[in-house]
Amino acid sequence: MIGQSLKVLSVAATVAFAAPVLAHEFTVAIVVPVSGPDEAIGQATLNGFRTATRERDGHANETSEGHLGGVDVQMEPIDSATGVAALITAARDLGAIVVYAPATELADALKAGLPDAVVLGPDSVPALPEDFAQRFTAEYGIAPTTAAAAGYGAAQRIDLAVRAVGAANDSAALRRALSASRPAN
Secondary structure (H helix, E strand, C coil), X not given: CCCCCCCHHHCCEEEECCCCCCCCEEEEEEEECCCCCCHHHHHHHHHHHHHHHCCCCCCCCCCCCEEECCEEEEEEEEEXXXXXXXXXXXXXXXXXXXXXXXCCHHHHHHHHHCCCCEEECHHHCCCCCCCHHHHHHHHHCCCCCHHHHHHHHHHHXXXXXXXXXXXXXXXXXXXXXXXXXXXXX
């Protein structure tokens, strides 16, 4: 279940906020293994992230993946196997300001290549709500793994930061809020 090992070199999430930053919608590019032997880890991370985006703020005629901070969010997976240079380029092309990565060589490379981004590390995994495993299992038909919990925790941190900033078009304020955010316990 939650204790399954996570292959830390293959999981990262980059969040890119489209202009205007938080007006109505933003895009989250999540860097995970999309194919190959670690594909299940990537899918679990995406599903955990998705679980958090569907917890609240939904509305009729939903066209987004869900909500973080009361704002519509779209998810865009990027294959972690493309190499660090390609990941940095993709994140820059999206205007990325947030990166989720465990404390690994990949995280260090992303930090170095994306100096304006906030890097969320392993502390993004919160004390999960009591009903998380039940909701996750009901939606996906399997118990959540460590990767699912990590995706959920990263989304929770982003949710907290976006709620703190509100609908302001201020990337710097969002960067500060993400740096200061801590997952709910």
